[in-house]
Amino acid sequence: MISEQAKQRMRTLAARYPVARSAVMPSLHIAQQEEGYITDEGLHAVAEALNLTIDDVESVATFYTMYYQKPQGKRVIKVCNSISCYLRDCDPLIKHLEQRLGIKCGETTADGNYTLMTVECLASCSTAPALQVNDEFVENVSIAKADALLEELEQELQHEGYQQCQN
């Protein structure tokens, strides 16, 4: 569901730019925040707020890699595999994460908890190898650090699940 509040934010953005259409990218970010990926409803809401056709909005949404075209795990792990991380052994790190999570890059675990993907240079070259969990950086990632991270994420997710049960 795209909330009324989200739609209002899109309209406010449209008024802020010299041309309403410029708000298409931030509006898509809002739509994705609401639903986790770009849904038909999200495209529709952006199109309506900016007075564009749905196809037009979709043409933008499919160009940029950060707009997800399908549901993602609760934790999206993006591992950089560009040259600086490559020279600092990101490939063994990626293999290790694949083994630990039991999935290949580009896949989501069956329980919907984790999505693992490789991404292009994350501007973390002097702290390589680097990865992001839901867009926040984890740098100088050794295999041991990756294991500790996975444990931390597991606890976070358990805690979130517990809180949901309480509610």
Place this chain on the structure above:
Amino acid sequence: MPELIVTKDIDVPGIDSLEVYRQYGGYEALTNALRTYQPDNLVDLVKASGLRGRGGAGFPAGMKWSFLAKNDKPRYLCCNADESEPGTCKDRMLMEKIPHRLVEGVILTSYACRVSVAFIYVRGELALAGRQVEKAVAEAYEAGYIGQNILGSEFSLEVIVHRGAGAYICGEESALMESLEGHRGYPRLKPPFPAAIGLYGGPTVINNCETLCALPAIVSRGAEWYAGFGTEKSKGTRIFSLSGHVKQPGNYELPLNTPLSTLIYDEHYGGGILGDKKLKAIIPGGSSSPILSADKIDITVDYESIAAAGSMAGSGAVIILHEDTCIVGAILRMTEFYRDESCGKCTPCREGTYWLTEILERLEHGHGQQKDIELLRDICDNISGKSFCPLGDAATSSIVSGIRLFREEFEYHVTHGHCMVGPGSAVAAAVAD
């Protein structure tokens, strides 16, 4: 230690807040400029300082500003903070740690260029940097540094922070404008250049984040002071993002007359090659710059010296490869990047980067043939200069220079079916036996 300019005070606790930034002299340059400079005088000041673009092309900033078309259309400033050249991580650091320096640079530039709406295009992946810049802009509005009649002057400015969403091509200035206008990030034909017809058809100035961060200091301390650093044609300092096989990778700000060897070996900077191994090659300006051989270590890091050595200063990202690196493997990895990031608009780049990757892959995995090496060069020749924007050219840099410098390694892959060095090499195989 040389004097720091763009990274000065960057590690002061709380410097990302307006209050602390002001305690360290922040926004004094802006206050002073609005009182004592006419916009054109500021342009002259920046021209005299010799400041050049720190994004990739190294174009003189003041000259770029003076090219803005004189008509009655609204003018725009775009700060290019879409940092994504492999090896480069300086703008992210500036935005995360000292976002007000960028905001002050944006306001100064807008005043000098008579801009009334400025955009800061922050790469989508850099979430923290984006939040920090948004917070700094909000604080600057609150304090009256942005908005109507700034500090009681006639000058008014709106600043919009725009977040990208994952596309390397949007670092190319015309693609960046397309993206800002709400389209797919396809580059535009040039001319017209942005200074004539840019964003929304208005005269537009586009500067890199680090370039703008240099302005408060130049305005405060003068053009002559800034021009006192560096060389005759490459003045000032710049941040070098040092990565790869060095002991202390990091962002280091150095005057432009510093030898490359200082950056790599000095204990205050790189501290030498990882594992005390032998230096094999240097990629001096991000993955789009041609590879340099280890014997180029004594050149200085200015634009002209790096160009004379056969490469380019690019984004200032210095990537170090030591003796155990398979050059074919490293080039393959860099080429995959361009294949994935080619926007697909023009055929030579879209198809060429795909085939370059395929051929490099078969060479790397021991299925290549001798003629593949020539085929790689032939494809590079058919991309370079024949693509719509510089991305195609960039994709060929490491391949053309790599074959020229390390041809025997490519041939070794053909004749032996594996790398000459590093994992999978004869040496590694012998150890495993």
